[in-house]
Amino acid sequence: MTPAQHKSDRPVAALLVPDILALLEDAPGDVAAETEEMHAADLADVVEAMPREKVGEFLRALSPNRAAQVIEYLDEELRSEFLEHVTTEQAAEIISEMTPDDRADVLEDLEEETADEILSDLSEEEREETERLLQYEPDTAGGLMTTEFVSVEQSLSVDEALARFRAKARSGLRESLHAIYVVDVEGRLVGVMSLRELVAAPDGASVADVMHTEIVSVSASADRKEVARVTSEYDLVAVPVVDGFGRIVGAVTVDDVIDAIVEEQTEDVQKLGAVQPLDDPYFVSSFWDVARRRVGWLVILFVGEMFTGTAMRAYEETLAQAIVLTLFIPLIISSGGNSGSQSSTLITRALAVGDVELRDALLVLRRELGQGVVLGACLGAIGFVRALLWHSGPGVSAVVAVSLVLVVLVGTVVGAMMPLVLKRLGFDPALASSPFVASTVDVTGLVIYFTVARQLLGLG
């Protein structure tokens, strides 16, 4: 009774493959009927587990409508591969079954030549609609939106509106849109209502009576982050998209918003790990593409870290006088990096979800100063005991302890402030990655350590 619990497991999808392949061999005409009961998303999992050379045959055994549904759930690579290997007519037939936004997404992933061929095979109406959608950047509201939505004029009665909706839905509205948009004679968005509200409206009411005028909308050029923020803040299932004149041009549905949230999050996480975000999933990205997106940051960090050498050369004399100091170098500088990573992660994420804003900078500074003192004191105490146990003597042990307090304090403050400064300068706060913070703090940490050593041990 809870099919989702097993249906969506990929291993199960893989188990179905032999049966489906056998059926495809013996009775290809039955494939469509036999797989009818399955969710398109699950069928896509089966396709992904199938030998590549069988994919085309299998998809062609389904109806174009069903094949289109399955293809919408396939991973991009397999989808493009399939569409580039069937005839243009077959591809066009399948693609014309898709919702306009998915259609544009799919075409965007194809080779330009193939996409153009398929486009020219679509009906004029479909082609124009798709070309309009393709004009928007993929990461904007325009790029995410569908043009399939229901709008009614505010002057209609509820019964007329319901009849309009019913006609539109029966004529093959494929998006599961749940909001009905109300427009004035110029097509400008003036209200919104849910289908539920329309259905539940008292008899004889007009659309204007039922609609809400507190409309939340985004412009077609709005970034997907903004779309995600609005959807999440106002608990919407779809956000209407308007042009510069306030006319409704489309709607972004929540399923695409969720995908956008997850992709944004992936980018943020990759930035926090000092990787330039990948465009595609890990295995879909080519080896050299991944290497290219890593080497940039690695080299920047490496060059930054070279200053540790410069710092140590400056204190070469101090080091020579107390070689035992060397033993604690990695311990001390890594403590600054670790506490800094914690702070930068906390603040970057708080900025991303809106818990902290730029104007909170002073509050953040005050709090992180406190955190730095507390955390530094803890590590300083442990470090002091450890140094004594290593027979480093009370002098060196004190140097270690004092340095740890200061280094952790600096790490915490630098880590917390870096995302705020980056944001203030118009950069992405997520660039304040753990390795970046650590590298910045390493040099400072060495300077602090040797300065403390000179002072407390009276070295030159």
Next chain:
Amino acid sequence: MTPAQHKSDRPVAALLVPDILALLEDAPGDVAAETEEMHAADLADVVEAMPREKVGEFLRALSPNRAAQVIEYLDEELRSEFLEHVTTEQAAEIISEMTPDDRADVLEDLEEETADEILSDLSEEEREETERLLQYEPDTAGGLMTTEFVSVEQSLSVDEALARFRAKARSGLRESLHAIYVVDVEGRLVGVMSLRELVAAPDGASVADVMHTEIVSVSASADRKEVARVTSEYDLVAVPVVDGFGRIVGAVTVDDVIDAIVEEQTEDVQKLGAVQPLDDPYFVSSFWDVARRRVGWLVILFVGEMFTGTAMRAYEETLAQAIVLTLFIPLIISSGGNSGSQSSTLITRALAVGDVELRDALLVLRRELGQGVVLGACLGAIGFVRALLWHSGPGVSAVVAVSLVLVVLVGTVVGAMMPLVLKRLGFDPALASSPFVASTVDVTGLVIYFTVARQLLGLG
């Protein structure tokens, strides 16, 4: 025409506060009507920007229904503060206007005593429903679900079902649920349809004709991660929740799923920054709570990093013979940490979104070995030149170069494998934080460096 563009900006909310406070002073009876046009989420922003002592007065000036809507959008702290300061009757009146799942969420955040008092003031039906919801863990499907949903028996005709829906919606269904669940005589979930499909169904059809039987559902005890995965994979706006007998007990709506996704992501990011996840937003968490959640990992990392001291003591003699080696220690070990952070971040995220699975471990290993060689060669080449420019001599420069290649290789592989190993052992892969990977690689890096130095320079 695009109110969202300015409406949701907090600075604008703050600008409205003086006007609203003046109105509250002069004509409290007009507050409800004057703010009627505003979205509840925006009004919540206004409340958050208001002096604390005015909040109660303002919310009481609204109708209980409207106040409930606004309170649902308030941040937890302010909400609890308000509800703990009004009379129990007032609180109960407001809370009974909320949807059952929000009601349970709000009560969960209150002091137990206050929550019990409010609960006992609710109607018996509301109390039982709320108590039932409170039994589920907040992070499970049961904790996220609402019990307000529409179910119809499969034997009904489409017209009967529509009438049933209309009656339920008119009687005050507050959730914007868009799916209609079809049950058998035992209450077991056997089908699902959207309101759109019901409305668009041909005349004379029965519910059983229209419904889909490819149901995706979750059990009440399913983790919110599972709920999010299912919602996202199947592009749902609501997921039905079933008990052990397959009977529908509730539904999780997509707005709560988005909140859950964002919270899960926050937890993952914090883990990747070596912070035990906070329960509350940054400023809502107390200073000592934050410190407590940081110090654990810092101490673990610190203790781990102590082995760098042990490693260096083991090579004290080597060091004494070529003190120049010291200069490159931070540079070399940080390079291992940085490349390791990149790999662990990439793989942890790929695991979280399902791009990589445990059985891909060998593929990951092969790819990351390659990445390590390429990235190591780049840094090794730069390091070699830098060492020569520092007049370290060809021998030491070669040691630096070879060590860098090996350290980056080890960092890359360890960073990539650690999340997979953690997952295999049943731990959260996100525990493979950048600082954790860096600490692990630091010790290895030192051993590699000194071993290479001994070999190439012929030291003891």
